[in-house]
Each structure stands twice: as C-alpha cells, then as structure tokens.
Amino acid sequence: MQPGDRGPALGDLKVVEFGGYAAGPQVGKIMANYGASVVHLESADRPDGFRLQYPPYPDNRPGLNRSGCFALFNDSKLGVTVDVKRPAGLELARRLVDWADVVVENMRPGVMARLGLGYESFADSNPRLVMLSTCNMGQTGPRAKMPGFGTMLSALAGFCGLTGEPDGPPMLLYGPYIDFIAALFGLSAVLAALERRRRSGRGAMIDLAQYETGLLFLAGPLLAHQGGEPALGRSGNRDALAAPHGTFVSADGRWLALSCWSDREFAALAAAMGEASAAQDERFQNAESRRRHGAELEALVAAWCAVRPAENIVAALREAAVLVYPVNDMRDLFHDEQIRASGTWQQRPHAEMGDIACYLPAMALSTTPGAVGGSAPLLGQHNHHVFTELLGLSEEEIQAYQAAGVFGDGVRLSA
Known part of the structure; x- marks a missing residue:
C-alpha cells in the first residue's frame, strides 16, 4: 500500500453467505468488490442453484464450475462446502458465523432457525453480528412461505401489468429484476447496521422483503391511484408526456x-x-x-x-x-466506449472457463475504489484456506470434519 492509501472501503469486513442464486449473493459480491472477505457457503450435495440450473455454459456443456450466472454473482469471494445438516457441519458453520461481522442469507423463511443458524442463536457468542435475511416476501405475512423467483415477483409487484401493448397480454421482464433492486436495498441496510454497531456495539437482524422493495419504482402510479386516478395500464412504448x-x-x-x-x-x-x-x-x-x-x-x-x-x-x-x-x-455492451472507460468489465482467469469478464459495480469511490479480486470460486475451492488460515483450525480438526462428511465427497481440501 502506498503512503496515504486508505485501502479498500470494506477491507476489514468479514461476511458469510448462506443461500444462492442472485439476491443474496449479489449483496456479498458488491461487498467483496470493495474489499470485504466474503465466504460463500454451499453444500457439496446441494450447491448454489446457479451452478447447474441456469445457462449460459461455455460450449453449452453444463458443469459445477462452468456456470456464467454463478460466475457473475460470485467473483472475488472465497468458496467453501459445509453440510450444515450434519451435526459436525452445523458446528463448523456456527464457528464461521462467530468469526463473521455479517451474515447474508436468502433461504426460505424459518430455514436458518430450523438449521440452528438463526440470528437469536448467536446472541451470546456473537452479539455484534449483523444478519441480512432477504427472501421473496420477508419472514412474516400470509404469503411469506410461498417460493418463487424474481420473474414472479416482478409480476406480483405490478411491473408486468404495465409492460406491453394496451390490447395485448402483460409481458414478463427479462431476468430477476427485483432481485437486483433488493440487493442494493440490502447492501444499504447492512452498511447502516454496521454504522449503528460502530456507535452502539450492538448487532442487528434485517428482514428484507424483496417484493416490497419493488414498490418504490412504482411510486408515481401508486400515488396517482391513491389520489383517485384509475389504475395505470399498459401503453406500449408511449409515454404520458413525451411524444414521440x-x-x-x-x-x-x-x-x-x-x-x-x-x-x-x-x-x-x-x-x-x-x-x-x-x-x-x-x-x-x-x-x-x-x-x-x-x-x-x-x-x-x-x-x-x-x-x-x-x-x-x-x-x-x-x-x-x-x-x-x-x-x-x-x-x-462489451464494446461500449462508456463502459470500457469506466472499467466495468474486468477480465479474470477462471480455472475451468478460461478468461471471463467480471462485472465491477458502478459505484466509483474516489479514494477507496473497488476491484474484482478474482473469478468466482470452484466448488469448495477455499476450504483449506478459510478453515485453517481464517478460522485457525488445526490439520487434525480439518481431518476430523472431513471424516464426519462435512465437506462432501471428492471436494478439494488441499491448501
């Protein structure tokens, strides 16, 4: 580090992720891009769904370590495998949470508590913990336990009803739009909770309902309807003010x-x-x-x-x-001069996919800029590093956890 350099904005932050797909991992990715040590925890038997369920894959050949979607949301992170349904795996996961400043999870409501990883269970061992739970509907309410993906949330939150021609059907938006809205809300809430912790010494449990975050982007139509106007309908590409x-x-x-x-x-x-x-x-x-x-x-x-x-x-x-x-x-988009000038795409080597373009978030901090630290981890790639160097486990403890089936069969354990 050069004299006067302040280091990464989140360089001292330790984060553990439980879950997968987009909404939770996107929060962790952004923190990792600004220097946080982010550990993405998966099970070897049930890895992150993006690894095998969503294309694209190079040469259309799926593989645990060949998913473009997983790569986009998980660069700059450390990857570990822990089977939390095994007693020894739960013990190790809890040790990891006790190490962390922040936990991000996007499992269904109640799953973390049933596993023995709920926020309240760390009140004594890690009272400064900040936990972000980001799922479809939040932890409470009549539809809290209903599963779904971002496309369905975009429909439920009103976006699709406004998209399309007046005499045509509602149009589904491309991709999990609300997941990305929720990720930035979640990041903001985590940073606010960390500032509160700095002042008070107390952690926080954040319950973020992805569905509700989408409503902010419909503030105009919602307020108009509340004021007595008819519900806004579809109008194709036409606008209420601009023409053409x-x-x-x-x-x-x-x-x-x-x-x-x-x-x-x-x-x-x-x-x-x-x-x-x-x-x-x-x-x-x-x-x-x-x-x-x-x-x-x-x-x-x-x-x-x-x-x-x-x-x-x-x-x-x-x-x-x-x-x-x-x-x-x-x-x-890969050749746009504006995006190239901002350094949005950063090429990084990947062990199975070769050089890939990783996305750097758009927040350009003047004295603590972000960077892509490396490509997304292979399944269990950093088990040895995380559990020995970050958690301080001995080789004997590592071998005991391996014998108990915690890491999964055939998963990498060497340094």
Whole structure:
C-alpha cells in the first residue's frame, strides 16, 4: 500500500453467505468488490442453484464450475462446502458465523432457525453480528412461505401489468429484476447496521422483503391511484408526456430509442428529418396533439429512420440535441466506449472457463475504489484456506470434519 492509501472501503469486513442464486449473493459480491472477505457457503450435495440450473455454459456443456450466472454473482469471494445438516457441519458453520461481522442469507423463511443458524442463536457468542435475511416476501405475512423467483415477483409487484401493448397480454421482464433492486436495498441496510454497531456495539437482524422493495419504482402510479386516478395500464412504448417516445429501426437493422419532451425538441427533430413544417402541423403542434395522433407521428419518424443507417441517425439527432440512443445487444455492451472507460468489465482467469469478464459495480469511490479480486470460486475451492488460515483450525480438526462428511465427497481440501 502506498503512503496515504486508505485501502479498500470494506477491507476489514468479514461476511458469510448462506443461500444462492442472485439476491443474496449479489449483496456479498458488491461487498467483496470493495474489499470485504466474503465466504460463500454451499453444500457439496446441494450447491448454489446457479451452478447447474441456469445457462449460459461455455460450449453449452453444463458443469459445477462452468456456470456464467454463478460466475457473475460470485467473483472475488472465497468458496467453501459445509453440510450444515450434519451435526459436525452445523458446528463448523456456527464457528464461521462467530468469526463473521455479517451474515447474508436468502433461504426460505424459518430455514436458518430450523438449521440452528438463526440470528437469536448467536446472541451470546456473537452479539455484534449483523444478519441480512432477504427472501421473496420477508419472514412474516400470509404469503411469506410461498417460493418463487424474481420473474414472479416482478409480476406480483405490478411491473408486468404495465409492460406491453394496451390490447395485448402483460409481458414478463427479462431476468430477476427485483432481485437486483433488493440487493442494493440490502447492501444499504447492512452498511447502516454496521454504522449503528460502530456507535452502539450492538448487532442487528434485517428482514428484507424483496417484493416490497419493488414498490418504490412504482411510486408515481401508486400515488396517482391513491389520489383517485384509475389504475395505470399498459401503453406500449408511449409515454404520458413525451411524444414521440419509442423505438425505430434503421436501414441497417439497428433499433434506436428516441423521445421528445417539449415542443422545442420536437421542432428540432422535425428539422433534422427535413420535415420542419411538421412542427406547425395541427396534428403535431403540441404534446397533446402529438400523443393523440401518435400512430401518424410514429409512421413519419419510422419512415425517415428506415432509409438511413443507425450511425447517421444518431449523429444527426445528437447534433440537433434530440435524445437518442441505440438499443444495445450483448455484443454491444462489451464494446461500449462508456463502459470500457469506466472499467466495468474486468477480465479474470477462471480455472475451468478460461478468461471471463467480471462485472465491477458502478459505484466509483474516489479514494477507496473497488476491484474484482478474482473469478468466482470452484466448488469448495477455499476450504483449506478459510478453515485453517481464517478460522485457525488445526490439520487434525480439518481431518476430523472431513471424516464426519462435512465437506462432501471428492471436494478439494488441499491448501
């Protein structure tokens, strides 16, 4: 470390994760990227579901250590295997929790307590512990024990009901959208609890309902309905204020998203298209009339875009100060100049997948920047390191736990 360097923002923090998939591990990943020592605990018999249940896999060959999803959510962590359903495994897991500052879990409500790992059970051995429980509905309520994934939560929380054409069905969002919202809420709550602990010496139990976190993003429609307006419905790409507001395809097949939020912006768009008189057309002379004649307006813009390459459209409209961006696909995101400049993608070697692109969170801290410490762990990769160097177990203790079946058959134990 250079003189004046402060080290990673969370460099002294010790975290243990129980669970899998996205919502819990994403919280741990962010902490790991800012220097925390994060131990991702799995069972060799029941590993994190992302390892085998979700593509992509290199060359379409699934494997415990070949999951792109697992790699994305678990870089920079230490990976261990402990069978907590065995008495010796539970004992070892509890020793790990006693070592930790923070526990993150996203199992079903009540599972941690039934296993003997509930927050209250550590009141004496680790009273400064901060535990984050993040599951679909939280720990209480009439639907608390109902299982599900992020797609279903997005539907339940109202997002899907607002997505799609007015005369079409609700559209499911891509991916577990609410998981990512909940992860940032969870991270904020953990950091707040750690600050409280610094002042008071007391830990905290945080019950985060992923379902409820999604409601914040519907604050406008919720408040409008509470004020007596009809429930907001689907409107395709059209907006209550902007017109035009949609996506249009170029001559070279690229889609572009553009919008005009004022009469001045629409006049600039019309001039850039060589249709300056359209801004005086009674159908388009103000936002209300443009929305009322949306189909005609969209046809005008679509016809102009259809005979020009995307690069020319973007250049012309940006010169006119019209808001326009290309609709990127996955290939584009790996080559986007803004993302490249920010260092979002960080290449790291992986023992079974080769070099992979790892994602660095978008929070750029000035004096304590984050980094991807390494690629996601192989199953049980850090058993020996965690239990001997971090927990201080002797080789005899390690062998006893292995003989008791704690680590699982064939799981790595060497240093």
